Amino acid sequence: MNIEHLEDKMIAALEGELSATEYNALMDTIETDKELGLLWKSYESMYSDLNKLEMVQVCPESKSKFTEFLDKEIRATQSGKSPSSSKIISLVDWRRLSAIAAIFIGAIFIWNMGEGSLDNGGTLGNEKTTFAQAMQGSSSTEKIKVIRVSYDDNNLEIDNETIKLLFDVLRKDESSNVRLAVVESLSNYIDRSDVRAALLRSLDKEPDGFVKLAIIKSLSSRFNNEIENKFEGIVNDKANEKFIIDEVQKELFRHGSVQI
Amino acid sequence: MLNVKSGKISEAALLFDRYQLPIFNYFLSLNRNRMLADDLTQNVFEKMIKYSSSYNDQRKFKAWLFTIARNVNNDEYRKKVPSERSEEFCEIKSEANNAHELMEKSEKSQQLMAAINLLPDIEREIIVLTKLQKLKFSEVADIIGMNENTLKVKSHRCMKKLRSILINDIRYEY
Numbered sequence: 001m002n003i004e005h006l007e008d009k010m011i012a013a014l015e016g017e018l019s020a021t022e023y024n025a026l027m028d029t030i031e032t033d034k035e036l037g038l039l040w041k042s043y044e045s046m047y048s049d050l051n052k053l054e055m056v057q058v059c060p061e062s063k064s065k066f067t068e069f070l071d072k073e074i075r076a077t078q079s080g081k082s083p084s085s086s087k088i089i090s091l092v093d094w095r096r097l098s099a100i101a102a103i104f105i106g107a108i109f110i111w112n113m114g115e116g117s118l119d120n121g122g123t124l125g126n127e128k129t130t131f132a133q134a135m136q137g138s139s140s141t142e143k144i145k146v147i148r149v150s151y152d153d154n155n156l157e158i159d160n161e162t163i164k165l166l167f168d169v170l171r172k173d174e175s176s177n178v179r180l181a182v183v184e185s186l187s188n189y190i191d192r193s194d195v196r197a198a199l200l201r202s203l204d205k206e207p208d209g210f211v212k213l214a215i216i217k218s219l220s221s222r223f224n225n226e227i228e229n230k231f232e233g234i235v236n237d238k239a240n241e242k243f244i245i246d247e248v249q250k251e252l253f254r255h256g257s258v259q260i
Numbered sequence: 261m262l263n264v265k266s267g268k269i270s271e272a273a274l275l276f277d278r279y280q281l282p283i284f285n286y287f288l289s290l291n292r293n294r295m296l297a298d299d300l301t302q303n304v305f306e307k308m309i310k311y312s313s314s315y316n317d318q319r320k321f322k323a324w325l326f327t328i329a330r331n332v333n334n335d336e337y338r339k340k341v342p343s344e345r346s347e348e349f350c351e352i353k354s355e356a357n358n359a360h361e362l363m364e365k366s367e368k369s370q371q372l373m374a375a376i377n378l379l380p381d382i383e384r385e386i387i388v389l390t391k392l393q394k395l396k397f398s399e400v401a402d403i404i405g406m407n408e409n410t411l412k413v414k415s416h417r418c419m420k421k422l423r424s425i426l427i428n429d430i431r432y433e434y
Contacts (some may be wrong), residue, residue, distance in 0.1 A: 015412075015416075044371075
């Protein structure tokens with residue numbers, strides 16, 4: 001048994017994870033070696049001191065602050081106003097309204113696109129030209145609309161040219177909101193290995209933290225060794241923003257592959 | 261908590277009394293800033309009321325509350341740049357009777373806290389939750405979103421690292 005293994009055993013003993021037989025066997029081994037005895041003593045002492053750590057008392061005003069908040073909540077409930085606990089319900093209503101509005105705007109936009117396509121002969125090639133043109137001259141809002149309608153959840157087929165166009169926008173567009181919309185759109189095709197590979201590459205070049213987060217989230221949904229290596233690289237690169245490292249570490253944890 | 265969920269909001273005061281101390285100390289251990297720890301504690305209990313409808317009674321309340329605390333802490337962390345993060349060290353209270361014992365105990369506690377503070381965030385969190393908060397591995401696994409066995413392995417590594425910091429960097433005497 002090497003020293004590292006014995007160290008693990010010592011920790012397991014102090015965590016109460018060993019059986020009586022295992023514990024006694026460990027004690028017998030420790031007794032035979034002075035160095036092991038010192039190692040055991042250091043762990044034993046550390047655990048004992050950890051157990052003695054006491055909690056720091058909170059300041060008394062904390063309770064009155066919370067009571068004040070609670071009173072407001074109770075008054076709001078009694079007077080029929082929305083307390084914070086029911087804000088979630090109104091949020092759901094807002095979400096519903098936003099969804100209806102988004103569908104409405106999308107429908108108008110698709111109808112306009114259709115009109116334009118018909119004017120140009122209504123071919124797929126023309127639609128791509130419209131998409132490429134929209135990416136060049138339009139405002140960020142218009143671009144986002146075009147990117148969002150470019151995804152059709154009834155038809156998950158997408159051709160390489162459109163993917164290439166989307167990655168071009170991700171690389172070149174100055175607006176982080178536009179790039180975020182591109183990542184969201186590309187996430188629908190994350191099962192494609194070329195999309196995953198290109199997203200992995202774009203992680204190094206993406207300057208905006210929130211776009212990076214969206215890419216990380218998207219890649220995490222199809223976690224594999226390559227993504228794991230990339231994520232570990234991000235965690236180890238201290239030049240990365242803390243919240244990015246946190247998020248990546250969380251994902252590595254979620255997939256049980258964090259190295260401590 | 262089930263009473264709060266069913267609309268008896270006033271019962272939240274009892275939960276605040278019972279869990280304010282562990283939640284405050286959790287934030288204090290992670291952020292080393294009393295004022296921030298106090299604000300974040302308030303935030304947790306406000307969120308507890310706000311999201312009471314989502315509480316699932318199959319889950320242990322303490323683990324659920326610490327999950328909220330963890331999210332609150334992560335949100336706070338994202339808002340700040342590293343230079344804004346306070347380095348105020350944790351002050352440890354002791355109930356030892358004898359003055360010498362008090363001094364020795366306090367010194368050792370401070371050494372331990374200093375060593376814990378030298379650990380990376382996630383490792384510090386594991387030690388804070390398992391050793392300071394004395395939560396079970398199953399509860400911490402639930403809070404962090406990790407498999408219990410994986411957590412045990414990580415926790416063993418954290419203890420090795422903590423010992424190494426104590427011996428090599430803090431010159432801890434045992």
